Amino acid sequence: EPEVTQTPSHQVTQMGQEVILRCVPISNHLYFYWYRQILGQKVEFLVSFYNNEISEKSEIFDDQFSVERPDGSNFTLKIRSTKLEDSAMYFCASSEWGIGRTDTQYFGPGTRLTVL
């Protein structure tokens, strides 16, 4: 069964460093998302991406965040200058769109980001 994959599973970085989190969405899906979950808190929406552009972003997704689809399969989240409060699980998700579309979002296994 097709699934969303994410790498790395765990990333440890120093405050102020840049990190790139990678995702491979399900191949026939056209909508991509990033969410994060701080330990013990709700899952929070960061950004959605469709047709090679951001379709919506949250207040969390400020100038230090960016997303990119560098090729036909990868979808990346870049945090330019990490802060302690960026420590969280980051989940990538995708959903299909088109004839017979569904808005069900399928999640990757997540990347645990630890900022020291």
Added chain:
Amino acid sequence: QKEVEQNSGPLSVPEGAIASLNCTYSDRGSQSFFWYRQYSGKSPELIMSIYSNGDKEDGRFTAQLNKASQYVSLLIRDSQPSDSATYLCAVIGAGNNRKLIWGLGTSLAVNP
């Protein structure tokens, strides 16, 4: 502010019993409703989606939606210890956006 509320639990049921999980949402125009299961340290795993008022059954799981009361529920029949997890309610609100708005989740413990 669009909100999704769940009782955080923990909800404890004996093996074989029915577990009932509830969720309310604030955006009356919400259109799509989902239940996900999340094991500790893992990602959300889809259990069911529901779009219309009424019940939707899938195996041991039944989702119930009441848009007038802005209420979604999940029933788990014949609960198993492997069902022990946090159950997350998520909603797509009105409009063209597709983001999921999440509840905090209800922790379920099924005791053998």
